[in-house]
Amino acid sequence: MDTQNKLDILVITVHPDDAELGCGGTIIKHVGMGRKVGVVDLTRGELGTRGTPETRDAEARSAAQLLGVSIRENLGMRDGFFRNDEAHQLEVIRTIRKYSPEIVITNAVHDRHPDHGRAGALVNDAVFLAGLRKIETSEAESPQQPHRPRLLLQLIQDHYIKPDIVVDISDQWESKINAIKAFQSQFHSDNYDKDEPETYISKPDFLEYIEARAREYGKYIGAKYAEGYTCRRLLGVDDLFVLK
DSSP: TTTTTTSSSSEEEEEHHHHHHHHHHHHHHHHHTTEEEEEEOOOOOOOOHHHHHHHHHHHHHHHHHHHHSSEEEEEEEEEETTOOSHHHHHHHHHHHHHOOOOOEEEESSSSHHHHHHHHHHHHHHHHHHHTTTTSOEEEETEOOOOOSEEEEEEESHHHEEEOOEEEOOGGHHHHHHOOOOEEEEEEETTTTOOOOOTTTTSSSSHHHHHHHHHHHHHHTTTSEEEEEEESSSSOSSOOGOOOO
């Protein structure tokens, strides 16, 4: 195992800004706890109505600094047209083995944008396959060791899904919003003056919706704001008193 690259949490999501929207507060919270967190975007979001791939690359770098992540990479898959097939699975397997995370967070199991559910399925399959030693991969011409993260969590994005777990991000809320706003081409910003059409997410009230969802999830645990996740397996704890 390459301990120099090892991360505690690896967020693998399909579009630049998915990580900020879905788990930005969780990322910031765990970085503040001293955990090493990284983000890997599967695509450059090149089919987005607003902005360009180059614009979004720059925005993603700015957001990464605000999140405090150790790494941010982009696998350059085709936005809208990537598939959950062997070639794409191997790309994600290489990434998982490269960073050997304990926890992976990825896109929702299903959502308004079809890329989200497809990416969630791709990462889910790759997390399992990454632990199989007979699947051989390499990094910089060196063989990689098998590695299966112990936990995979999936975001809750546009569609409402009842969460299996929620994370209190009350203290991280403002920082999360600042990271989202780094994507000026995608969300409402007085500083973005390009003549481009308004979209579902660029409307001024979109971030109000994000806040409403966070407040709803927070309400259930007595917090002001929270982020929710689903898990494809039963979750357990060692200590009942850590639960809210």
